[in-house]
Amino acid sequence: MRFLGIDPGSIATGFGVVERRGALVGHVAHGTLRPLHSAELPDRLAFLHREVAALIALHRPDRVVVERVFAGRSVRSALVLGEARGAVIAAIAAAGVPITEVAPQHVKLAVTGTGAAEKPQVQAMVRRLLALAETPPRDAADALAAALCGAQAGRLGALAELHGAFAARRSGRAHGRGIASRVVVRRVP
Amino acid sequence: MRFLGIDPGSIATGFGVVERRGALVGHVAHGTLRPLHSAELPDRLAFLHREVAALIALHRPDRVVVERVFAGRSVRSALVLGEARGAVIAAIAAAGVPITEVAPQHVKLAVTGTGAAEKPQVQAMVRRLLALAETPPRDAADALAAALCGAQAGRLGALAELHGAFAARRSGRAHGRGIASRVVVRRVP
Numbered sequence: 001m002r003f004l005g006i007d008p009g010s011i012a013t014g015f016g017v018v019e020r021r022g023a024l025v026g027h028v029a030h031g032t033l034r035p036l037h038s039a040e041l042p043d044r045l046a047f048l049h050r051e052v053a054a055l056i057a058l059h060r061p062d063r064v065v066v067e068r069v070f071a072g073r074s075v076r077s078a079l080v081l082g083e084a085r086g087a088v089i090a091a092i093a094a095a096g097v098p099i100t101e102v103a104p105q106h107v108k109l110a111v112t113g114t115g116a117a118e119k120p121q122v123q124a125m126v127r128r129l130l131a132l133a134e135t136p137p138r139d140a141a142d143a144l145a146a147a148l149c150g151a152q153a154g155r156l157g158a159l160a161e162l163h164g165a166f167a168a169r170r171s172g173r174a175h176g177r178g179i180a181s182r183v184v185v186r187r188v189p
Numbered sequence: 190m191r192f193l194g195i196d197p198g199s200i201a202t203g204f205g206v207v208e209r210r211g212a213l214v215g216h217v218a219h220g221t222l223r224p225l226h227s228a229e230l231p232d233r234l235a236f237l238h239r240e241v242a243a244l245i246a247l248h249r250p251d252r253v254v255v256e257r258v259f260a261g262r263s264v265r266s267a268l269v270l271g272e273a274r275g276a277v278i279a280a281i282a283a284a285g286v287p288i289t290e291v292a293p294q295h296v297k298l299a300v301t302g303t304g305a306a307e308k309p310q311v312q313a314m315v316r317r318l319l320a321l322a323e324t325p326p327r328d329a330a331d332a333l334a335a336a337l338c339g340a341q342a343g344r345l346g347a348l349a350e351l352h353g354a355f356a357a358r359r360s361g362r363a364h365g366r367g368i369a370s371r372v373v374v375r376r377v378p
Contacts, residue, residue: 046280046281049283075262082272082275086276087276087279089230090238090276091279
């Protein structure tokens with residue numbers, strides 16, 4: 001089962017792909033979609049839509065996980081964020097992939113064990129859980145955390161399982177998934 | 190020159206197409222895109238994106254006019270509206286059609302002569318200016334008003350010109366544009 005996590009934003013949209021096989025969850029890819037600062041809003045939205053469609057065509061996720069938005073923001077920023085979300089979510093639905101929305105605290109809980117974790121803690125735990133060579137940028141880390149949360153969904157003791165799987169992996173047992181690791185930062189040409 | 194006006198919304202998205210030839214502006218089409226109430230948000234957004242792309246392919250507008258959003262709403266409703274706008278605007282930009290955003294008061298001013306007009310006045314004036322047999326529904330009337338506003342843009346005395354054109358038309362002078370009039374209400378199958 002593949003999970004694509006997306007953290008939509010008008011300036012930077014993080015994405016992260018993980019794959020679950022049995023008790024193991026492996027890293028597939030992550031990155032940040034970044035329209036040019038100089039691009040007009042419509043072109044930024046078309047870029048997001050197109051790039052998300054391309055991500056889905058490339059990685060063929062079984063499910064996309066998008067962080068639910070919390071209300072603590074201004075009307076103006078809610079509108080701008082909504083526009084980015086609309087472009088992204090329309091692309092996902094057009095591809096026929098089911099979408100799960102998860103609350104930010106559930107995402108944090110899934111990767112750090114507390115729903116009140118700060119961003120750096122999320123980044124550090126995502127790196128650790130997925131045994132990445134480098135700490136992912138914030139938006140990509142949030143997206144990977146959402147994907148991890150999706151990979152755990154509906155399973156009791158998911159955290160324990162995740163930790164167990166990666167402890168096993170770190171302890172030297174074969175991971176052997178052959179999953180490519182790739183970091184992509186896309187810009188409008 | 191063809192102008193497609195769009196009034197995006199998560200429940201109903203109005204659209205209206207007008208064509209300007211010299212001093213005349215004629216009605217081409219209007220209607221409302223209405224995703225099924227029972228559809229999930231992602232499918233509603235994909236529907237909007239797809240239908241707007243289809244409208245553009247069908248009517249080939251030279252410009253799309255979208256009403257700029259005013260700030261007097263809740264964070265929650267701004268987010269929901271932003272999502273609809275994001276899906277719609279991404280489709281327009283993907284089709285390569287230039288977009289103009291116009292302030293609501295400019296739209297009202299363009300069709301009623303006052304920026305403080307109420308909805309029914311806008312509906313009535315749109316009907317009159319475009320010589321429609323029936324008053325268009327509210328969302329479609331707003332979209333037609335936006336399209337009319339676009340058709341006038343950048344021209345001094347635009348209002349006078351519009352009224353003049355239609356007075357001429359009403360007075361019996363040949364209109365002769367052969368522009369089809371069509372009302373479409375689309376629903377998700």
